[in-house]
Amino acid sequence: MKRNRPWSAALGALPEPLLLMAILTGGLVTLRGFLAHGYLPQPFIWDPQDTFMDWFNPAWWAHHEGAYSVWRAVYPPLSFALLKYLSIDRCYVTSPFAARDCDYVSIAAILISYAVAIGLTWLSLRRVQPSRAGVRTVAIAFGYPGLFTLERGNLLILCYIALVVAFGSIAKGRLPRALAAGMMINFKPYMVVPTMALAITRNWRMLEFACLATIATYLMSWAIVGGGSVLEIASNTANWVVMTGMDPLVEVYYSTSFNNLFGLVDRGLPILRFVPSRGYDNFLLVATLSMRIAIGLGLAALAAAWLQPRAVPETRLVLILLLISLISRSPGGYTELFVVYLVFLEPWHRAGPIIAIAAAYLINIPADIVLSYLPNVKTWSWLTQHAVTGQFGIAVGQFARPFGLMLILAVLALDTIWQSVQAHRSHAPTLGLAHPVQVAT
Numbered sequence: 001m002k003r004n005r006p007w008s009a010a011l012g013a014l015p016e017p018l019l020l021m022a023i024l025t026g027g028l029v030t031l032r033g034f035l036a037h038g039y040l041p042q043p044f045i046w047d048p049q050d051t052f053m054d055w056f057n058p059a060w061w062a063h064h065e066g067a068y069s070v071w072r073a074v075y076p077p078l079s080f081a082l083l084k085y086l087s088i089d090r091c092y093v094t095s096p097f098a099a100r101d102c103d104y105v106s107i108a109a110i111l112i113s114y115a116v117a118i119g120l121t122w123l124s125l126r127r128v129q130p131s132r133a134g135v136r137t138v139a140i141a142f143g144y145p146g147l148f149t150l151e152r153g154n155l156l157i158l159c160y161i162a163l164v165v166a167f168g169s170i171a172k173g174r175l176p177r178a179l180a181a182g183m184m185i186n187f188k189p190y191m192v193v194p195t196m197a198l199a200i201t202r203n204w205r206m207l208e209f210a211c212l213a214t215i216a217t218y219l220m221s222w223a224i225v226g227g228g229s230v231l232e233i234a235s236n237t238a239n240w241v242v243m244t245g246m247d248p249l250v251e252v253y254y255s256t257s258f259n260n261l262f263g264l265v266d267r268g269l270p271i272l273r274f275v276p277s278r279g280y281d282n283f284l285l286v287a288t289l290s291m292r293i294a295i296g297l298g299l300a301a302l303a304a305a306w307l308q309p310r311a312v313p314e315t316r317l318v319l320i321l322l323l324i325s326l327i328s329r330s331p332g333g334y335t336e337l338f339v340v341y342l343v344f345l346e347p348w349h350r351a352g353p354i355i356a357i358a359a360a361y362l363i364n365i366p367a368d369i370v371l372s373y374l375p376n377v378k379t380w381s382w383l384t385q386h387a388v389t390g391q392f393g394i395a396v397g398q399f400a401r402p403f404g405l406m407l408i409l410a411v412l413a414l415d416t417i418w419q420s421v422q423a424h425r426s427h428a429p430t431l432g433l434a435h436p437v438q439v440a441t
Contacts, residue, residue, distance in 0.1 A: 056106065090102075
């Protein structure tokens with residue numbers, strides 16, 4: 001008879017509604033700050049006048065020439081192809097900011113896209129975790145990564161929809177899943193990394209379809225836009241890395257990786273003026289060691305899953321690959337939306353998944369504690385349409401969230417290794433390239 005472990009029982013007794021209350025409380029704190037000061041406080045963007053501009057800036061170039069030669073866009077052409085038809089052409093005459101006050105179609109598209117994303121999230125979670133789908137969907141809808149993405153109007157919302165369709169048990173056929181995967185990669189090219197989970201599970205036909213869909217989507221959107229070749233995007237990406245690396249605030253403001261911060265210090269950021277040398281050295285040691293351990297465990301878990309591709313669900317491998325990518329180099333804090341969703345596909349049992357789910361709830365809290373304020377920002381708040389004095393600075397979440405991602409990767413990697421070892425008892429290791437009889441779900 002299997003004995004109940006005290007630590008397992010204690011973790012199992014932790015109710016998810018309590019964790020959801022932490023998210024909703026954080027939302028109320030942020031709402032109170034917004035009503036009191038007229039702008040969304042940290043962890044939202046430090047520029048209150050920039051609401052929705054991750055949509056309207058590329059939309060401007062969707063209606064003008066020079067997206068890749070002048071603006072140096074790193075977006076594949078799919079973004080511009082869609083934005084041209086999801087916006088009002090006559091609004092894009094003077095500036096993207098003026099277009100925002102005119103283009104009601106784009107604002108409606110942003111809001112509708114977010115509603116669709118939340119609706120698909122609920123459908124997906126209901127099929128995998130029916131008893132917990134409601135709580136987890138509310139957590140995603142009102143959590144920090146989702147609201148931050150919505151406030152930015154970032155095209156990651158559309159990429160998220162594609163992710164849910166591709167891997168969220170909504171579409172059963174290969175064709176719709178492949179098309180969704182192709183769109184996902186064309187919205188955010190770094191999403192090609194988690195798609196490689198299909199190779200680990202030997203789901204070669206699905207991987208083939210996804211590759212064909214990615215190429216076809218790219219070629220069609222390239223033809224529509226008339227720009228965005230692979231060489232252009234690669235050149236612009238290299239330029240973007242250099243340009244953003246010169247802006248400390250952009251690099252460290254709610255990143256998923258500490259490598260951005262370390263890179264800034266290596267390039268001469270005078271951080272030792274603000275913190276003791278020994279304190280920074282200790283932080284550097286702990287953070288670097290944590291990153292290496294988490295990534296090492298993730299790679300070991302992928303190797304274990306290669307030998308036992310039936311041991312864990314495909315979405316677990318998608319998550320591990322994504323986390324390795326995000327911890328290595330951050331494409332933006334809003335990418336945590338992908339992580340939270342994929343973690344919420346996990347069951348609430350065994351220590352690894354429970355710890356990961358609890359950590360996902362905590363990094364999802366839409367509020368923060370500022371430790372040290374930067375100089376005030378006197379600007380205009382688009383949401384309230386009046387001048388404001390913004391206060392932003394160094395906060396707990398800027399350090400806690402990357403550590404939270406490392407924790408999620410480490411515990412799920414250990415759980416994957418354990419499940420793979422357990423699978424050896426009933427299944428011989430799969431050493432070849434043949435598709436296993438059945439992949440775990």
